[in-house]
Amino acid sequence: MNSDTDPLKARLRRAERMRQVKAFGLIAPLLGFLLVTFVVPIASMMMRSVHDTELSAVWPQVSAAISTWHDRKALPDEATFAALAHDIKTSYKERTLSTAARRLNYDLRNGRSLVFSTARALPETADRWTDAVLTANPRWGDVETWGAVSRASGPFTGFFLLAALDRHRTAAGRIVPTPAEEAIFIDVLQRTFVISLAVTLLCLAMGYPVAYLLAALPPNRGNLLMILVLLPFWTSLLVRTAAWVVVLQENGIVNNTLIWLGIIEKPVRLIYNQIGVYVAMTHILLPFMILPLYSVMKAIPPSYVRAARSLGATPATAFLRVYVPQTLPGIGAGGILVFIMAIGYYITPALVGGAGDQMISYFIAYYTSSSVNWGLASALGAVLLSATLILYWLYNRLVGADAVKLG
Amino acid sequence: MAANTRNLRTPSERAWTAALWGVSCLVFFFLLAPILAIVPLSFSSGQFLTYPIPGFSLRWYADFFTSEKWIGGLVNSLIVGVSATVFATALGTLASLGLVRARFRGKGLIMGILMSPMIVPLVITAVGFYFFFAPLGMTASFTGLIVAHTALAAPFVVVTVTATLQGFDMNLARASASLGAGPATTFFKVILPLIAPGVASGALFAFATSFDEVVVVLFVAGPGQRTLPREMFSGIRENISPTITAVATILILFSVVLLLALELLRRRNARMRGLA
Numbered sequence: 206m207n208s209d210t211d212p213l214k215a216r217l218r219r220a221e222r223m224r225q226v227k228a229f230g231l232i233a234p235l236l237g238f239l240l241v242t243f244v245v246p247i248a249s250m251m252m253r254s255v256h257d258t259e260l261s262a263v264w265p266q267v268s269a270a271i272s273t274w275h276d277r278k279a280l281p282d283e284a285t286f287a288a289l290a291h292d293i294k295t296s297y298k299e300r301t302l303s304t305a306a307r308r309l310n311y312d313l314r315n316g317r318s319l320v321f322s323t324a325r326a327l328p329e330t331a332d333r334w335t336d337a338v339l340t341a342n343p344r345w346g347d348v349e350t351w352g353a354v355s356r357a358s359g360p361f362t363g364f365f366l367l368a369a370l371d372r373h374r375t376a377a378g379r380i381v382p383t384p385a386e387e388a389i390f391i392d393v394l395q396r397t398f399v400i401s402l403a404v405t406l407l408c409l410a411m412g413y414p415v416a417y418l419l420a421a422l423p424p425n426r427g428n429l430l431m432i433l434v435l436l437p438f439w440t441s442l443l444v445r446t447a448a449w450v451v452v453l454q455e456n457g458i459v460n461n462t463l464i465w466l467g468i469i470e471k472p473v474r475l476i477y478n479q480i481g482v483y484v485a486m487t488h489i490l491l492p493f494m495i496l497p498l499y500s501v502m503k504a505i506p507p508s509y510v511r512a513a514r515s516l517g518a519t520p521a522t523a524f525l526r527v528y529v530p531q532t533l534p535g536i537g538a539g540g541i542l543v544f545i546m547a548i549g550y551y552i553t554p555a556l557v558g559g560a561g562d563q564m565i566s567y568f569i570a571y572y573t574s575s576s577v578n579w580g581l582a583s584a585l586g587a588v589l590l591s592a593t594l595i596l597y598w599l600y601n602r603l604v605g606a607d608a609v610k611l612g
Numbered sequence: 613m614a615a616n617t618r619n620l621r622t623p624s625e626r627a628w629t630a631a632l633w634g635v636s637c638l639v640f641f642f643l644l645a646p647i648l649a650i651v652p653l654s655f656s657s658g659q660f661l662t663y664p665i666p667g668f669s670l671r672w673y674a675d676f677f678t679s680e681k682w683i684g685g686l687v688n689s690l691i692v693g694v695s696a697t698v699f700a701t702a703l704g705t706l707a708s709l710g711l712v713r714a715r716f717r718g719k720g721l722i723m724g725i726l727m728s729p730m731i732v733p734l735v736i737t738a739v740g741f742y743f744f745f746a747p748l749g750m751t752a753s754f755t756g757l758i759v760a761h762t763a764l765a766a767p768f769v770v771v772t773v774t775a776t777l778q779g780f781d782m783n784l785a786r787a788s789a790s791l792g793a794g795p796a797t798t799f800f801k802v803i804l805p806l807i808a809p810g811v812a813s814g815a816l817f818a819f820a821t822s823f824d825e826v827v828v829v830l831f832v833a834g835p836g837q838r839t840l841p842r843e844m845f846s847g848i849r850e851n852i853s854p855t856i857t858a859v860a861t862i863l864i865l866f867s868v869v870l871l872l873a874l875e876l877l878r879r880r881n882a883r884m885r886g887l888a
Contacts, residue, residue, distance in 0.1 A: 228713040236725060247737070250740045414635045440867045442841075444650075447857075452649055491639075551735045556849060
């Protein structure tokens with residue numbers, strides 16, 4: 206008997222293995238496509254936040270020599286000064302000095318002018334390069350200047366990630382907060398968090414009653430009213446943002462109506478400030494709160510509330526103690542979903558917010574294209590991406606990955 | 613629950629139901645009013661985006677249809693949207709067919725990777741594409757934009773088609789195979805016709821994703837690939853003209869059509885499942 210079943214078992218196993226290979230073969234094209242075009246580029250962007258070879262590419266000698274600088278309270282040795290002078294002169298001739306100047310400018314105030322003035326003032330030859338460099342620009346006598354060179358010497362650095370959290374390392378290696386007048390990112394992170402949280406709570410406050418009503422209505426009427434939620438959901442983000450600009454602007458419908466009603470005398474500023482950001486973001490994200498709440502509420506059997514009522518609970522008690530706890534998964538799912546989307550928002554705050562209402566995404570875009578500092582853009586991106594992934598992991602724990610539903 | 617309480621009709625419960633309706637109507641007003649307010653303005657004969665409207669005219673629509681900038685944007689959007697939809701639907705449907713059969717280890721990780729374009733904030737995606745395309749000379753090219761939008765749209769196809777396949781009776785495919793059909797014949801003659809509504813919904817989601825996307829366009833498109841949302845973005849930012857309200861009205865109409873199409877597909881899908 207054994208001789209009959211064993212080959213059968215083996216054949217079944219082989220068939221199952223073939224099935225799995227085929228299944229993987231079907232997934233492979235999309236998986237490969239996304240790995241190459243999506244996952245690898247984002248991973249390499251994240252690498253840029255810790256991998257820093259801008260300076261060492263154009264100043265190789267000093268980047269190597271600085272690694273021998275151990276006593277961080279005194280200036281580096283003559284060999285390091287000589288390496289610096291050599292690198293500056295070489296890169297000045299090869300026109301790559303601006304790369305080094307840009308990299309040092311990230312870290313040092315007036316780093317650019319320091320580099321260029323040194324390059325112009327350096328003599329062709331010198332007996333002692335330490336003296337020559339110090340004569341060219343006395344700032345090279347400050348250990349913090351050398352600290353910046355050391356931090357930029359690569360290949361790996363924590364500089365950008367620390368900068369994204371308004372921290373930096375001194376020449377001696379201590380991590381200290383950036384002076385208040387230069388610190389901006391803690392504020393930006395805080396603002397991103399506060400705006401996202403407020404928008405999430407506004408969405409919950411407005412979405413809960415609507416989801417409740419839709420779930421309680423008989424299906425045909427509920428579905429009809431659901432269209433009122435789905436139409437904005439499907440309307441282009443830019444259409445909705447444009448609509449709010451039109452409605453909220455100085456001579457817009459809201460201001461004109463309020464003046465006509467005599468509530469205000471002259472137009473109030475409703476846009477290009479925080480009000481605009483809150484209103485437009487809540488409007489855009491509200492359907493993402495209503496839909497998960499609705500699907501949870503739809504599945505709650507009415508018998509529990511009926512039981513509570515028949516046992517003497519008032520409608521309010523039955524609602525708060527029996528109904529609301531059953532909707533907690535929906536509140537969690539909708540809340541995390543809205544919060545995840547809110548912290549990554551870029552277009553809406555850029556169009557309806559003021560200069561002081563921009564969130565972290567704006568600065569990632571800014572440091573990528575306007576002020577080219579890709580290391581910092583990547584570090585801010587790393588902060589945003591980690592926050593998003595942690596929240597998404599929470600969301601998954603709460604509702605399960607298969608629960609991703611559309612429409 | 614409101615439906616149940618209505619039958620009981622104590623005063624406090626009636627007040628409760630009334631309050632619920634009141635609050636909900638306010639929220640519905642908030643959701644729809646700004647979108648609907650912009651529609652009449654597009655038919656205004658005046659320059660200013662305010663009520664009352666001085667008179668009726670179609671000048672802003674004429675402006676849209678004769679403007680090289682706007683029509684160019686529309687054409688670019690359609691080129692990118694249709695191409696990305698075709699690629700995303702093909703890749704996404706294949707992957708879904710594999711995913712419903714897959715029982716191997718690492719399926720969760722693969723699923724995570726396939727879904728990631730939906731989760732990663734758009735700015736990060738856009739910067740990632742920008743760093744990736746720049747050294748390859750693919751910025752300011754249709755190829756780059758189509759690749760990017762295919763990646764962004766594919767997860768929506770995977771989600772929709774996987775959900776449809778979960779309701780698909782695999783015995784039908786087995787029956788077809790046992791009657792001598794090859795895998796390709798089974799797919800095209802048996803599986804595809806039955807999951808077609810799901811695939812079509814996925815394609816609509818994919819198209820809508822690309823058609824409304826502007827962040828990636830801001831980073832990787834050049835002047836030759838400015839899409840409709842990109843033109844709207846600069847229009848809103850620089851000087852909001854009544855032509856934008858005309859574009860917005862056309863796009864709202866487009867969303868209504870999309871919504872209706874998806875609802876029809878959903879019903880068709882439900883009916884087919886009933887049959888299968």
